[in-house]
Amino acid sequence: xxxxxxxxxxxxxxxxxxxxxxxxxxxxxxxxxxxxxxxxxxxxxxxxxxxxxxxxxxxxxxxxxxxxxx
Numbered sequence: 768x769x770x771x772x773x774x775x776x777x778x779x780x781x782x783x784x785x786x787x788x789x790x791x792x793x794x795x796x797x798x799x800x801x802x803x804x805x806x807x808x809x810x811x812x813x814x815x816x817x818x819x820x821x822x823x824x825x826x827x828x829x830x831x832x833x834x835x836x837x
Contacts, residue, residue, distance in 0.1 A: 781825035788818030 796811025 778825045781821045785818040785821030785825065788814045788821065790818075792816075792818060 792811045792814030794811075795814065796808050799805075799807025799811060
């Protein structure tokens with residue numbers, strides 16, 4: 768019973784961190800683009816990729832496929 772709660776809290780934590788990383792990456796990348804800072808743009812892309820990875824690992828992107836009716 769407690770292991771299911773721990774998994775649930777871990778999933779929500781990973782989703783929250785993933786969304787925050789994507790937001791920080793987008794804001795940092797756009798800000799760096801306006802200043803012409805290539806390193807900031809690269810860091811923004813890294814944050815976006817890391818956030819997407821966290822969301823994917825949390826199981827948020829998993830959607831059940833409907834069974835075929837053959």
